Amino acid sequence: MKKILLPIILILTPSLLFAAGASTQLEGGFKVGPAIILITILCVFVLVGILFRAKDTADFYAAGRGISRVGSGMAIASNWMSAASFLGMAALMYGAGYHGLAYVVGWTGGYVLLLILMAGQIRKYGKYTAADFIGDRYYSQGLRAVGAIIAILISISYCVGQFGGIGLMFKWILGLDYAAAVIIGGAVVLAYTLISGMLGVTKNMQIQYVIIIVSFLIPLFILTFKFDYFWVLPQIGYGSVVTDIVNGVPLAETNQLFNSLGHEYAMVPAPEYAMPWDPATGQTFFQWIAIAFSLMIGTAGLPHVIQRFYVVPKARDARWSVVWGLFFICVLYWSAPAYAAFGKILSANPEVGKLAKDAIVVYTAQLGNVNPLIVGLLAAGGVSAAFSTVSGLLVAGSSAFAHDLYVKIINPNSSPKKQLLMARLGTILMAVIVTLLALKNWALIGQLVAIAFSLAGVTIFPLFLLGIWWSGSNKQGAIAGLIAGGLVSVIALTYFIAGKEGVTLPYHEFVNYWLGAWYFAWIGAPLAIVANIVVSKLTPPTPLEIRKFLVLNVHS
Amino acid sequence: MDPNQNDYHISFFKPTTPQAKWNRNLAIKLILIWAVAVFGFHFLLRAIEKPTPEETYVKYEQVWESISSESATTDEMQVFANTTLSVLGKVFIKPDEKSALTNALSWTTFQLADSSQKALLQEQLAGFEKLKSEDISISDPAYISAKDKLSSLASGIIGLDRSDVRSKLISVSLSSAQLESFSETSRSMIPTIMSTYLIHNQSVLTDFIFLGFPFHYFYTAVFLLILFVFLCWLYCVRVDAMNVKLDIEE
Structure with a gap:
């Protein structure tokens, strides 16, 4: 790691000096300093990708199972800390206050379920991909194919939000329009994933974690210091910012503090920001609970997260990598709400205008008069966050395409070279689809990503949960569960897409509320589990060799 | 477990070995803490709130x-x-x-x-x-x-x-x-x-200030995350200890 970090610092230093004169601006225009930082970081990623590139299919899929548990924890965190975490979470809280914390809790609490119910057992099962597990556990090539298709759909859905985040940051840094920024950013992340594979990805993820967390925390220390809060631990210090929002900040108490546009650091009382399910946010108690629950079970069903447990040497390492991973994730998640809180006060004056919520992390740093170069580093951190996740998702998606569909079903006798080619073709195809969807700009990054969680929660989570913990769950039960979960998903997503395209379907208000696109798993997952259990009970039992494998290999 | 003496059945709710029973009990305890901490608290928040x-x-x-x-x-x-x-x-x-x-x-x-x-x-x-x-x-x-x-x-x-x-x-x-x-x-x-x-x-949970935060906000944004990490750590420590005790090589 030291060997890699030193060159990064050496490369970054002159670029920091070069761009020291850049001026703060909220929108538009090419920003020299941030652009150089971004390009430098991307070059480092590609370089590391080349140095640690995949040599064969085992490397490409699972990094040779040679990653340590802390390293794997960092990779889990980096893989997890996407644009949705880096940019989207603050956006959700900026836009809906306490309601946004449902995402914070959902995206972290799910790891407890994942660890206790699955991590060690998944590693013991010893497969490469989620579809592999489904195909073997439910002794069905058809289910393997369905599992692979679901994994691809989830990866695509997850990537759409990431590409949106990449687009926003490229737009901000390079001064391009959103569409061009999405296309350029997408092309760069695709090139990087293609030349590196997962071995490079895993090494890169460790570097990316450092860049992400450092770039995220530095501006926060500066903001808390500058605006006279407890800056030593900004994750606690921002509590007073929240209370200030609730009680208001009178002009008399601003102590000559201003935002970068010259407005006083003051605002009228706004308890709606911090109060639970406040009517002003338009969000309800049910939605808070449904989102938190859906994200939690979705976490335990995401293929690219599950896949990370295949790259550690032992089940024990898989378990401990979750602990490390969650801790590293929480460092960012403890910090993100602070950006939203500062953003609220700093943009309280109507003259600031309407800001793109998904870029509020960067705007907050700008409005807080943080040095433009540090703001640039923050934006580059946002891109890194999206890159680290997208690369993992593209690998998971292409693995599902090449390994589970092509090798296991279409052409079992294909050569390793051909398999790698198919994996790379799958990656390109996914990237093109994701780019096209990201250009639609349907919702906030966090909300787009939450769709992937609900999809995973109603499909893969029930299959893994029952597949691991109940040997009675059989092929027919799995099919029934998938049909139930799939049906709920199709209804929810049809209404969501129709609404975004201006089509009003019957009962749209009812369906959009109870089966919201970002939380339909609250009902879809229990339905899928019940369907699986009922049908399994009514049909022939699971074959002996599967049960024997579960007893002797997975639970011993 | 003697493979000849059972039908190789796994069920979370009906564990057949001491290890499985121990693991089940630990999982239930931790998941209960998790569920009460997250959902129990928010149901309480809902129950006592007043416009x-x-x-x-x-x-x-x-x-x-x-x-x-x-x-x-x-x-x-x-x-x-x-x-x-x-x-x-x-x-x-x-x-x-x-x-x-x-x-x-x-x-x-x-x-x-x-x-x-x-x-x-x-x-x-x-x-x-x-x-x-x-x-x-x-x-x-x-x-x-x-x-x-x-x-x-x-x-x-x-x-x-x-x-x-x-x-x-x-x-x-x-x-x-x-x-x-x-x-x-x-x-x-x-x-x-x-x-x-x-x-x-609002309620007493939202009006009480703790470490500068409205208490409920601190609980959700800070404490719950600490609890999640702690639960994960505790699970790993307990499983490791059990594996040593039962001489299980994974």
Whole structure:
């Protein structure tokens, strides 16, 4: 790691000096300093990708199972800390206050379920991909194919939000329009994933974690210091910012503090920001609970997260990598709400205008008069966050395409070279689809990503949960569960897409509320589990060799 | 376990080996803690919350009847203008609601002005809006001067102290097109807007301040995450200890 970090610092230093004169601006225009930082970081990623590139299919899929548990924890965190975490979470809280914390809790609490119910057992099962597990556990090539298709759909859905985040940051840094920024950013992340594979990805993820967390925390220390809060631990210090929002900040108490546009650091009382399910946010108690629950079970069903447990040497390492991973994730998640809180006060004056919520992390740093170069580093951190996740998702998606569909079903006798080619073709195809969807700009990054969680929660989570913990769950039960979960998903997503395209379907208000696109798993997952259990009970039992494998290999 | 003595059945709820039983019990305990901590707390929050109006809402309620029947005194009109401004400074305002509030504020301010102030208000507001439409920088001296003059005049009319943060909002919250009439649409929207933005779900858990945070906010944003990491750590430690105790090599 030291060997890699030193060159990064050496490369970054002159670029920091070069761009020291850049001026703060909220929108538009090419920003020299941030652009150089971004390009430098991307070059480092590609370089590391080349140095640690995949040599064969085992490397490409699972990094040779040679990653340590802390390293794997960092990779889990980096893989997890996407644009949705880096940019989207603050956006959700900026836009809906306490309601946004449902995402914070959902995206972290799910790891407890994942660890206790699955991590060690998944590693013991010893497969490469989620579809592999489904195909073997439910002794069905058809289910393997369905599992692979679901994994691809989830990866695509997850990537759409990431590409949106990449687009926003490229737009901000390079001064391009959103569409061009999405296309350029997408092309760069695709090139990087293609030349590196997962071995490079895993090494890169460790570097990316450092860049992400450092770039995220530095501006926060500066903001808390500058605006006279407890800056030593900004994750606690921002509590007073929240209370200030609730009680208001009178002009008399601003102590000559201003935002970068010259407005006083003051605002009228706004308890709606911090109060639970406040009517002003338009969000309800049910939605808070449904989102938190859906994200939690979705976490335990995401293929690219599950896949990370295949790259550690032992089940024990898989378990401990979750602990490390969650801790590293929480460092960012403890910090993100602070950006939203500062953003609220700093943009309280109507003259600031309407800001793109998904870029509020960067705007907050700008409005807080943080040095433009540090703001640039923050934006580059946002891109890194999206890159680290997208690369993992593209690998998971292409693995599902090449390994589970092509090798296991279409052409079992294909050569390793051909398999790698198919994996790379799958990656390109996914990237093109994701780019096209990201250009639609349907919702906030966090909300787009939450769709992937609900999809995973109603499909893969029930299959893994029952597949691991109940040997009675059989092929027919799995099919029934998938049909139930799939049906709920199709209804929810049809209404969501129709609404975004201006089509009003019957009962749209009812369906959009109870089966919201970002939380339909609250009902879809229990339905899928019940369907699986009922049908399994009514049909022939699971074959002996599967049960024997579960007893002797997975639970011993 | 002796493979010859069982049918190789795995069930979370009916464990067949001591290890499986131990693991099941640990998982149930931890998941219960997890579920109560996350969902139990929020159900409690929901159960004890009470709709609590802001002080501004109480003031608004006292004057609204007079305003809506157009029989309000000057003091009542000023209170109403101040309350609309309080809501206009809020953090979440939908465009149509903002428009209704702007109409209410503009109309009330104009009604409160005497004839000389009316002309001046119209002139200054028109001038300021013209500057805004020219896409001038907000740090431009001409813009700042026009804004300050308008702010000073309008604040004086509605009885707002210049040290009040709302005085910083008034110049950008008025609309010259909405000075002379308070439309029926806006009028009908005001009660709902006021109750939506000025009444909140509060309880002892939201009012108690802990480490600077409203307690419930600290609990959700900080404590729950610590608890999640702790539960994961505890699970790993316990499983490792059990594996050593039972001499299990994974």
